[in-house]
Each structure stands twice: as C-alpha cells, then as structure tokens.
Amino acid sequence: MSTEHFMALGRRDMQQTSRHTLPIDAALELRRELVAHLRENRTALREEWVRRITEAQLLRAMTNEEVFNEATSVYDNYVEALETDTLETLQAYARSLSERIIPRGVETDEVVGIVLLLRDVLARSLFGKYQNNPNKLNRVLDAYEPAANRIANTVAVGFVQERERVISQQQEAIRELSTPVLQVRERLLILPIIGIMDPHRARQLTEQLLRGIRTNRARVVVIDITGVAAMDAAVANHLVQTVEASRLLGADVIVTGLSPEIAQTLVNIGVDLGKMKTMGDLQGGIEVAEQSLGYKVVPTNQAEAVV
Amino acid sequence: MMVPILKQGDVLIATIMAALSDEDMRQFREALLDRVVTSRATAVIIDVMAMDVLDSFATRTLREIAYMTRLRGAKTVLVGVQPEVALTMVQLGLHLEGVATALDLEEGLAYLDRLNRRR
Numbered sequence: 398m399s400t401e402h403f404m405a406l407g408r409r410d411m412q413q414t415s416r417h418t419l420p421i422d423a424a425l426e427l428r429r430e431l432v433a434h435l436r437e438n439r440t441a442l443r444e445e446w447v448r449r450i451t452e453a454q455l456l457r458a459m460t461n462e463e464v465f466n467e468a469t470s471v472y473d474n475y476v477e478a479l480e481t482d483t484l485e486t487l488q489a490y491a492r493s494l495s496e497r498i499i500p501r502g503v504e505t506d507e508v509v510g511i512v513l514l515l516r517d518v519l520a521r522s523l524f525g526k527y528q529n530n531p532n533k534l535n536r537v538l539d540a541y542e543p544a545a546n547r548i549a550n551t552v553a554v555g556f557v558q559e560r561e562r563v564i565s566q567q568q569e570a571i572r573e574l575s576t577p578v579l580q581v582r583e584r585l586l587i588l589p590i591i592g593i594m595d596p597h598r599a600r601q602l603t604e605q606l607l608r609g610i611r612t613n614r615a616r617v618v619v620i621d622i623t624g625v626a627a628m629d630a631a632v633a634n635h636l637v638q639t640v641e642a643s644r645l646l647g648a649d650v651i652v653t654g655l656s657p658e659i660a661q662t663l664v665n666i667g668v669d670l671g672k673m674k675t676m677g678d679l680q681g682g683i684e685v686a687e688q689s690l691g692y693k694v695v696p697t698n699q700a701e702a703v704v
Numbered sequence: 705m706m707v708p709i710l711k712q713g714d715v716l717i718a719t720i721m722a723a724l725s726d727e728d729m730r731q732f733r734e735a736l737l738d739r740v741v742t743s744r745a746t747a748v749i750i751d752v753m754a755m756d757v758l759d760s761f762a763t764r765t766l767r768e769i770a771y772m773t774r775l776r777g778a779k780t781v782l783v784g785v786q787p788e789v790a791l792t793m794v795q796l797g798l799h800l801e802g803v804a805t806a807l808d809l810e811e812g813l814a815y816l817d818r819l820n821r822r823r
Contacts, residue, residue: 607787614807630791638794647783647788647806670800 427540430478431523438522443472446518457508458501467494468511471552471602475515479544484551489698497565501557508556512549519545576602578609584616585686586648587679590626601634603642610648617686618643621679623654632665633659640673650674653682707732710813715811715816716778717742719751729765740776748790750811754785760814763798770803777818779804781814 413449430471436443447468452455478487495508523541527534553633576598579587588606610618622628628636640650651674657665678683687694705728709718718738724732729736740748750766752758758766761774786795793800806812 601793604787609789611787612809614811616807616811638791641794642787642790644744645782645785645793645800645805647811670778679773 402618423536424540427537428479428482428544431541432476433478434523434526435476435519439472439476442518442522444470445466445522448540449514449518450511453510455507455514456498456503458503459498459651467498468495471511471515478548478551479541480545483546488551491552492559495556495559505553505560506546509549511554512552516545516549522609532565532601534546561631572601576605578605578613579612580615581683582687582690582692583688584690585619585623585683586610586615586617587615587621587683589618589621589624590678594625594628594632596631596635599632599639603635606639606645607642609648610643615648617690618648618650619653619679619682620650621653621682622659623656623679626656627658628662630662633662633666635670637668637673642686649686651676651682651686653677653679707735707738711739711743711745714744715813716743716744716745716748717751718748719753720810721754723755723757724762726761729762732738732744733765733772737772737776740773740778746777747765747779747781749781749783749809749816751784751791751809752782753786755789756786758785758789758793758798760796760798763793763800766805767800771801772793774802781806781812781815781817784808 443465447461447465450464450468459467469493474487474490478484498508520538521542524534525536527537577589579589581587586609587603588609590602606618606620609615613693620636622636625648636652638651643650653676655675674685676685684694705722705724707718707720707724707728709716711717716736718732720732736748736750739745748769750769755762765813766782772784773780782800783806785805804815806815
C-alpha cells in the first residue's frame with residue numbers, strides 16, 4: 398500500500414469519526430499521538446524554540462516580538478502540516494512569510510536554520526517524553542522524521558523560490574531601466590548610458606536606439622556616456638557601429654561625456670573621429686543638436702525683448 | 705525586375721520594391737544615371753524600405769550611384785534603411801560614406817528642402 402493511500406485513509410478516518418477504537422494503522426496512530434503531544438506543550442516548546450533562535454542570533458533583522466509572533470504561526474502551521482500531512486497550507490504560509498521577510502534582509506541560511514532548530518527542539522522533547530521506552534521512541538521518530546524533513550524542505554524551497562522571483566523581477570527592471578531612449582524635443586533623442594558596458598548590453602542598446610529612431614522619427618541623437626567609467630575595445634567598436642547604423646537611418650549622432658580613459662581607448666583602437674561627432678558634456682551636445690534642428694533657446698526676458 | 709523611377713519637380717525618386725539580383729542592380733544603376741542626365745535632376749532619392757538585405761554588392765552599387773550622380777551635379781539621398789539592415793551592414797563593415805541618408809521618403813524630401821533653402 399502506498400503512503401498516499403495510507404494518508405488518504407487516515408484523513409477520511411479522522412473526518413468521519415473520533416472513536417478510533419480500532420487503529421487502522423500504527424504509524425497514523427503514532428502521528429496522532431505526536432500531534433497531541435505538540436499541541437499540549439505548545440507554549441513551552443514555542444518558547445524554547447524562540448529562545449534557541451535568539452541564542453543562535455538568527456533573524457536579527459526582526460524584533461523579538463515579531464520573531465515570537467512568526468514563530469507561533471510557523472509552529473501552528475507546522476503541527477497542522479504534521480497532522481493533516483498536506484503541505485499546501487504550509488506552502489502558502491511559507492510564501493507569504495518569505496514575501497514579508499525578504500525585504501527585511503533575512504538570508505536563506507537563517508530561514509533554513511530556524512526550521513532545523515524547530516525540528517531539533519521537537520525531537521528533543523520527544524526524546525524527553527519517551528526516554529523510558531526506547532522502542533516506542535524509535536517508532537515515534539520513524540513517523541516524525543520523514544514528515545519533519547518534508548516540512549523543512551517545503552519552507553526552505555518556498556523561501557528560495559520567492560527570493561528567485563524577486564531577483565528575476567529586479568533583473569528585468571534593471572534591464573529595462575538601463576537603456577532609456579528619451580525624446581527631449583521633436584526629432585531629438587537622448588540616450589544616457591550609466592554603468593558598465595558589456596557587449597551584450599551594447600547590442601541591446603543599439604537595437605533599442607534604432608527602434609527609437611524609427612518610432613520617434615528622430616534626426617539627431619545625443620548619446621551621453623558620462624556615467625560610463627571605462628569601455629574595452631570591443632564595446633568602443635560597438636559604439637562606433639551604433640553611430641554608423643543610426644546614420645543609415647538618417648539620424649546624426651553626437652556622443653557626449655567621454656571620459657579621458659574612454660577617449661584613450663578610442664584613440665588606441667584608431668576610431669575614425671570624422672565619423673563620430675563628439676562634445677564635452679551633455680549640455681553642449683544638446684545645444685549642438687538643437688542648432689542643427691533649427692531650434693534656438695533663449696531666456697524668456699530676452700525673448701520678449703525680441704518680440 | 706524593373707525599378708520604377710519617378711520624377712517629382714527636379715527630384716528623381718526610385719523605389720526598390722524587392723530584393724534585386726546583381727544584374728538587376730547593375731541595370732538599375734544604368735537606368736538611373738541615364739535619367740539623371742536626361743531629366744536634369746538635382747537630386748535622387750533611393751527608397752530601400754522593402755529591402756531586407758543590403759549586401760556588399762548592393763552597397764557598393766549604391767555608393768557608386770551616389771558618386772556618379774554627384775559628378776553630374778545631383779545629390780543622392782538613401783531612405784528607408786530598416787534598423788535590422790543597418791545593424792547588419794555595420795557589423796559586416798559595409799559603409800555608405802558620402803551618401804546622405806534619411807528615415808523615409810518624407811524625411812528625404814524634407815532634407816533636400818532644407819538643403820535648397822540653405823543655398
């Protein structure tokens with residue numbers, strides 16, 4: 398008979414009746430006894446667990462009260478999972494707990510640590526209870542250990558999954574944020590680049606820029622690389638290619654904010670500077686761009702004087 | 705495959721509708737240069753919007769057309785290069801130096817307009 402089958406039987410038995418004069422299965426009976434024991438000693442065991450958590454200096458990002466409250470919920474969920482042998486409720490709880498504590502900076506080892514501590518605390522209490530009956534202790538542990546391991550696994554996996562979800566979400570956000578193509582005037586785009594340029598990002602950037610030129614019908618693009626500290630020859634070449642590709646779409650590119658290091662790189666790889674318009678800073682670049690688009694920016698008081 | 709060459713004012717507009725074989729490309733060059741001479745055009749707009757690929761031969765031919773028409777006193781503007789095509793071209797190291805470019809036909813005409821006004 399499979400374990401699932403056992404459990405299904407057990408659940409039905411528990412729902413139907415509480416007479417259980419005839420135990421269907423010894424393991425089930427043991428687990429019931431176990432759950433009863435855990436319920437009985439709820440306060441003491443919970444306090445012992447919290448004490449161990451504090452002692453091990455886990456969950457330091459949370460206040461004692463918070464730790465105690467979470468510990469209570471975890472304990473109750475834990476006992477319930479043991480009793481019903483279903484992990485869904487615990488899974489859902491682990492997920493919501495992770496959502497709450499990840500932003501607080503709780504680490505994976507802490508979560509695994511506290512679940513294992515609970516396992517230890519409960520095992521110790523079982524040792525204490527059945528110390529005069531080694532046979533029974535053995536059988537109780539047989540019933541307890543697999544379930545406890547499964548529960549520990551569920552909580553840890555739930556935490557890691559939630560963490561991974563957060564990380565991939567952040568990666569996505571960074572990727573989108575990292576290459577904004579902004580229109581500052583009709584026909585004028587700026588592309589501020591901040592951070593490290595690698596070939597992958599350079600390529601993505603070029604594609605996004607070319608698409609931006611199409612959709613905004615841009616005639617001039619200012620690429621500002623003030624925020625890029627250094628770039629290698631491959632990426633510098635890619636920058637030159639970006640300039641050329643933009644020109645093929647009919648857009649002039651002005652590169653601004655070249656750091657001395659990047660200027661050195663460009664000279665070393667022998668970039669044909671005739672192909673690339675450069676200006677010292679973003680302001681200068683935008684001014685040149687406005688000029689070539691026929692814009693003239695004047696302070697309002699002077700403008701009135703002109704009118 | 706014939707490339708239609710239209711005349712609008714003193715601008716010739718050639719729209720390449722599909723990928724051209726090398727032979728077609730050569731014929732197109734001859735036809736266009738003839739038209740520049742006979743129609744006394746001052747500018748040529750070549751629209752490559754429909755082309756998915758601009759290989760080295762096509763690029764060279766376009767460059768030649770630009771140089772030759774310049775010798776006849778006309779300006780060449782290449783319009784409608786697709787973003788993917790542009791990216792591939794620069795990665796292959798194909799250049800169109802000396803050829804003016806614009807986003808599309810409308811932009812090309814606007815460019816020539818600005819050029820004339822400046823004169």
